Each structure stands twice: as structure tokens, then as C-alpha cells.
Amino acid sequence: MTAALFFEQLLNGLQFGVTLFLMAAGLTLVFGVMGLINLAHGSLYMVGAFACAAVAAATGSFWLGLVASIVAAAFAGALIEMTVIRRLYNRDHLDQVLATFALILIFSEGCRFIFGSFPLFLDVPAILAGPITLPGGLPYPIYRLSIIVVGGLVALGLYLLIAKTRLGIRIRAGEADREMIAALGVDIRTLYTIVFALGAGLAGFAGALVGALQSVQVGMGEPVLILAFVVIVIGGIGSIKGALIASILVGIVDTLGRVSLPSLFGLFMDPSAANSIGSSLSSMLIYVLMAVVLIFKPEGLVSQNG
Amino acid sequence: MASLSRETLLNIFLTIGMLALPFVATAIDEPFYITLATRVAILGLAGVGLNLALGTGGLVSFGHAAFFGLGGYAAGILASHALNYTPIMESPFLIEGTNQMLIIWLVAIIVSGIGAYLIGLLSLRTSGVYFIMITLAFAQMIYYFAISWPAYGGEDGLSIYVRNAFPGVNTLDPQGFYFICFALLMAGIWLSATLKNSRFGAALQSARQNEERLSAVGVKPFNIKLTAFVISGMMTGLAGALFADLNRFVSPSMLSWHMSGEIMILVILGGVGRLYGPLAGAIIYIIFEFIFGGMTEHWQFFLGLVLLGVVLFARGGVIGLIAGRARHD
Numbered sequence: 001m002t003a004a005l006f007f008e009q010l011l012n013g014l015q016f017g018v019t020l021f022l023m024a025a026g027l028t029l030v031f032g033v034m035g036l037i038n039l040a041h042g043s044l045y046m047v048g049a050f051a052c053a054a055v056a057a058a059t060g061s062f063w064l065g066l067v068a069s070i071v072a073a074a075f076a077g078a079l080i081e082m083t084v085i086r087r088l089y090n091r092d093h094l095d096q097v098l099a100t101f102a103l104i105l106i107f108s109e110g111c112r113f114i115f116g117s118f119p120l121f122l123d124v125p126a127i128l129a130g131p132i133t134l135p136g137g138l139p140y141p142i143y144r145l146s147i148i149v150v151g152g153l154v155a156l157g158l159y160l161l162i163a164k165t166r167l168g169i170r171i172r173a174g175e176a177d178r179e180m181i182a183a184l185g186v187d188i189r190t191l192y193t194i195v196f197a198l199g200a201g202l203a204g205f206a207g208a209l210v211g212a213l214q215s216v217q218v219g220m221g222e223p224v225l226i227l228a229f230v231v232i233v234i235g236g237i238g239s240i241k242g243a244l245i246a247s248i249l250v251g252i253v254d255t256l257g258r259v260s261l262p263s264l265f266g267l268f269m270d271p272s273a274a275n276s277i278g279s280s281l282s283s284m285l286i287y288v289l290m291a292v293v294l295i296f297k298p299e300g301l302v303s304q305n306g
Numbered sequence: 307m308a309s310l311s312r313e314t315l316l317n318i319f320l321t322i323g324m325l326a327l328p329f330v331a332t333a334i335d336e337p338f339y340i341t342l343a344t345r346v347a348i349l350g351l352a353g354v355g356l357n358l359a360l361g362t363g364g365l366v367s368f369g370h371a372a373f374f375g376l377g378g379y380a381a382g383i384l385a386s387h388a389l390n391y392t393p394i395m396e397s398p399f400l401i402e403g404t405n406q407m408l409i410i411w412l413v414a415i416i417v418s419g420i421g422a423y424l425i426g427l428l429s430l431r432t433s434g435v436y437f438i439m440i441t442l443a444f445a446q447m448i449y450y451f452a453i454s455w456p457a458y459g460g461e462d463g464l465s466i467y468v469r470n471a472f473p474g475v476n477t478l479d480p481q482g483f484y485f486i487c488f489a490l491l492m493a494g495i496w497l498s499a500t501l502k503n504s505r506f507g508a509a510l511q512s513a514r515q516n517e518e519r520l521s522a523v524g525v526k527p528f529n530i531k532l533t534a535f536v537i538s539g540m541m542t543g544l545a546g547a548l549f550a551d552l553n554r555f556v557s558p559s560m561l562s563w564h565m566s567g568e569i570m571i572l573v574i575l576g577g578v579g580r581l582y583g584p585l586a587g588a589i590i591y592i593i594f595e596f597i598f599g600g601m602t603e604h605w606q607f608f609l610g611l612v613l614l615g616v617v618l619f620a621r622g623g624v625i626g627l628i629a630g631r632a633r634h635d
């Protein structure tokens with residue numbers, strides 16, 4: 001593998017990691033503040049992608065689509081929080097899993113009913129299409145590079161929101177002791193709805209960003225959801241910092257593994273066997289990573305209690 | 307006591323109903339109902355397996371499709387090698403394919419047991435949400451492995467051209483195969499009942515209720531939970547082998563997390579921790595699928611609504627509705 005290819009794949013891994021972070025941040029925030037495991041987070045990602053594709057197709061503007069993805073997912077998030085999720089905060093995890101699994105079925109079939117089973121396609125806006133030459137002479141797609149930049153900005157924005165603003169103080173207080181902040185006169189119900197809608201908006205935004213790279217279809221959120229679970233297990237549940245570190249780690253390990261394992265096995269096997277073994281093993285790599293983290297740090301890389 | 311006997315009555319009714327069903331189906335000339343009933347028995351058995359971990363042990367495994375699929379692939383791989391007369395491996399010792407169900411079941415149980423042991427060893431170090439996510443993630447790992455491993459069909463799956471054989475029973479006859487599945491379901495229920503009432507079952511239930519107390523009396527909760535998880539995975543794996551034989555087809559979809567969700571749904575619909583809960587749940591699930599699936603391709607939308615209703619408003623499942631609350635809840 002040449003240095004240029006390695007660097008390109010590293011950037012791809014970073015881009016993948018950044019989109020995973022947008023998903024994982026919402027999941028881990030919702031878990032940290034409300035103690036809720038939300039399987040329907042992947043559905044919100046899908047809602048965002050479909051909203052973006054539909055609005056972009058109707059208006060011809062990707063940017064309006066992007067705004068629509070955040071608005072639609074945040075709205076859908078607030079809606080399910082107020083109708084269903086709210087009733088689950090005091091239930092055990094089994095009930096939360098089942099109810100949010102039911103929401104997945106409802107969202108997926110609802111989406112299939114409205115948009116049909118065929119994938120929609122979302123074009124990258126003209127200004128971001130094509131490659132850019134990086135310092136060192138390496139050409140790289142502008143769109144992917146912008147995802148990395150935007151993801152970095154979102155991470156920074158989340159940090160500022162949680163560390164510096166009044167809402168952030170309330171969110172942190174809600175994580176620490178929900179009875180106490182309710183007793184201090186903070187409207188905890190509204191706070192929960194806002195946190196849930198914030199996480200949903202991020203998921204929808206991620207869906208729209210990835211939708212332009214891949215296709216927009218029913219069920220697109222589920223593989224990403226499970227990867228986001230892996231991310232927050234590795235990072236430590238409830239920790240945004242852990243989610244950021246772990247999502248970039250997972251993104252890079254997965255991308256580099258897929259590229260390098262087949263050629264690594266090719267060194268001592270015939271090419272077709274190396275290809276099949278390499279690709280099957282590389283699809284397991286991040287789960288192995290998760291298992292290793294679990295063995296040595298069962299609480300995740302960034303422990304909430306530590 | 308009255309509520310308990312009502313549950314027992316319901317169990318007896320379900321057993322007699324399942325026994326009579328193939329004869330009724332033949333009498334009214336609807337042989338397809340036997341296939342539906344076979345699906346009920348097999349999914350019920352998978353649910354009985356999950357129920358041991360979930361209901362008795364409180365281990366919310368969202369990765370039981372892994373064991374279901376491992377059992378299925380064990381059946382599919384053995385049968386395909388037997389069909390092609392090619393050994394599975396020659397060195398260091400010879401392993402050949404087979405089409406004998408008894409051997410296939412044994413292999414399926416062993417393979418899914420090993421899988422459950424390895425997954426349990428790692429995931430039982432954690433609890434709560436971590437446990438749910440990790441079982442889900444490891445099941446997904448096996449799913450992706452099955453998709454990207456080309457030797458046994460990869461994404462396309464693997465066909466079993468002739469249903470495997472059982473001594474003395476014509477398995478190609480739907481009734482014969484149904485009674486095999488039904489007998490195994492009953493054996494699974496019997497095993498669950500025996501385990502639940504044994505010293506092991508008492509330890510498992512206290513591991514669910516209060517781990518500290520269990521440790522205080524000198525029993526390691528981890529070992530108890532791991533044992534329960536392995537037995538649970540084995541039962542679900544056996545169901546997977548039967549499912550492969552029923553469809554004469556194995557594919558990665560048996561390993562997908564929708565399958566885990568499906569098995570969990572039918573345990574919940576029937577009633578968590580109830581002996582006959584998975585069977586009752588499977589009956590409802592299959593009838594629901596049959597009726598609504600025939601009316602609209604979007605039947606899962608309605609399944610979602612029903613599931614949501616059951617979780618939010620009817621937590622004891624159907625058996626809870628009919629027979630009242632369980633004694634020890």
C-alpha cells in the first residue's frame with residue numbers, strides 16, 4: 001500500500017468516523033441524561049435522509065434539503081418523545097428496547113409506504129462536487145472533506161453547548177441528579193424533549209450527509225445504529241468525549257481494515273482465498289476491537305465515573 | 307392459587323390444540339396450516355430458549371439470532387456436504403457431511419453452545435444497557451461474517467435440496483416433520499420447567515433479583531448466568547436447525563437483528579417468564595403475520611403498533627391477560 005493510498009483511506013476513515021459520531025453523540029446524550037436506550041435512533045437518521053432527498057428533489061436545493069433533514073428529524077424526535085419515549089423513562093431496559101423496536105417497524109414501514117421500496121438518490125451540490133488537491137498533491141473529494149470539517153465543527157459546537165451554555169448546565173445537572181434539578185424549578189420534561197430532539201436532529205443531519213454518498217433507502221439507519229452502539233460501548237456510555245474518540249477509532253480501523261487485510265493475507269495466500277478471508281475478517285474487526293476494549297476496560301475508554 | 311390453575315388450564319389447552327391441529331388441518335384439507343403450525347413450534351422453541359435467559363435470568367439478550375443462525379447454518383452446511391459427497395475437512399481428522407437430523411441437531415446444539423459460551427463470556431462481564439448492545443453487536447458480527455464468507459452462499463444463502471432424515475419418520479410428510487418439531491418444543495418446555503424448579507433455577511432467579519445476596523450465600527452469579535445463557539443459546543440453536551429444515555434454506559437473514567427482535571417479540575407477546583409464554587406468543591405472531599400479511603405488505607407497521615401497545619399497556623403479555631399476574635412478579 002502506497003503512502004498516498006494510505007493517507008486517502010485514513011481520510012475516508014475519518015469521514016466515516018465523523019458521521020458515526022453524529023449518530024453516537026445523540027444516542028449517548030439520551031442515555032446519559034435520560035437513562036434510555038433508543039433503538040429508533042437509526043430511524044431518525046433515515047427520516048433525515050428521506051427529508052433531505054424529498055426536499056432537494058422538490059426545490060432543487062441540497063442546502064434546503066439539509067435544513068429540512070435536521071428540522072424533520074428533530075420534529076419526529078420531539079413527537080415520539082412526547083407520545084412514547086416519555087412513558088419509558090421509568091421502565092426497565094427491556095421495555096425500552098421493545099418499544100423503540102416497535103417504533104423502528106412503524107417508521108420503516110411508514111417510510112416504505114410513502115416513498116416506496118426503491119432507493120432515492122441525492123446529488124452532491126455542484127459547489128462540493130469533484131476533487132480538491134490536498135497539500136502533497138493528493139486529490140480528494142471535496143464533499144467528503146467537507147463532511148470531516150462539518151463534523152469537527154458540530155463536535156466543537158456540542159462541546160461549547162454543554163460546557164458553556166445554560167442549557168448545557170441543565171443537561172449536565174440532569175445527568176447528575178434529576179430529582180434535584182426538578183426541585184430547583186427546572187422544567188425537566190421540556191429539557192428531556194429538547195435533549196431528545198437535539199440528538200434526533202444530529203442523527204437526521206448525519207443521514208442527509210451520508211445519503212448523498214450512498215443511496216437513501218428504508219433500513220439505511222440500522223447498520224449505522226449498531227455501529228453507533230459499538231462506538232458508545234467502546235467510548236463509555238454517556239460520554240460525548242468518549243463517543244468522539246471511539247467513533248474516529250472505529251471509522252479508521254474499519255476503513256483501513258477493509259483495504260489492508262486482503263492484501264495482508266495476499267502475502268502468504270493465493271489472491272482469491274486472501275480476498276475472501278481478508279474481507280470476511282475485516283468485517284469483524286471493529287467487533288474484535290470492542291471485545292478487546294471490554295476485556296481491559298469494561299466501562300469503556302472514557303468512564304463516566306472516573 | 308386460582309390464577310395459577312388458570313394458567314395451567316391454558317397450558318393444557320394450548321398443548322391439546324397444537325396436538326390436534328394437524329389432524330384438523332388435514333380434515334378440512336388445508337395442509338398449509340400444518341406448515342404454519344410447524345413455524346409456530348419452531349419459533350416457540352427458539353422463544354423458549356430466549357425465555358430462559360430473558361425471563362428466568364433477566365438477561366436481555368438482543369443477539370439470539372446469532373444462535374438461531376448458527377444452528378441453521380450447522381444444518382445447511384452438513385446437509386450440503388452430504389449432498390455433494392465432499393468432506394467438510396480432511397485433516398487433521400475426517401469430518402463428513404450428514405443428512406441425519408439427530409447428528410445435525412447435536413452439531414447445531416454444540417456449535418450454538420460454543421457461540422453462546424464465547425459471547426456470554428464477554429458480554430456477561432457487563433449488565434444492563436451494555437449487555438443489550440454487546441449481544442446485539444456480536445450477533446451482527448456473525449451476520450456480517452456470514453454475508454462476506456463466500457464458501458456457503460454468502461449473501462445468497464444456502465439451499466437444502468432434500469429435507470434431512472429422521473429414523474422411522476417420513477420427514478417429507480408435513481405431519482411427520484410437524485410432530486418432530488412439536489416433540490422438541492415440548493421437550494424444551496419440559497427442560498425449562500425442570501431447570502426453573504431446580505436448585506440451579508433458584509440460583510438463576512436470585513441472580514436476576516439480587517446478585518449480592520447470591521454471592522453472599524457462596525454462589526458465583528457469573529457462572530450461573532453463563533450456564534443459563536449457554537443452555538438458552540443451545541435451545542435457540544436447535545430451533546434454528548429445524549427452521550433451516552422447514553424452509554430447506556439458510557441465509558444470513560436468520561442471523562439478522564430483525565430475527566433477534568422477532569424472537570424477543572414473541573416471548574413478550576406471550577408473557578415473559580411464563581412457561582408457555584413463547585408458544586402462546588408464537589401462535590399470535592404467526593396468526594398475525596398470516597392474516598395481516600395477506601392483507602397488506604405493510605403488515606409490520608401494524609405489528610409495531612400492537613407491540614407498542616403491549617409494551618406500554620399490557621405488560622404481562624397474553625398469558626398475563628388471561629391468567630392474571632404471575633405469582634413471583
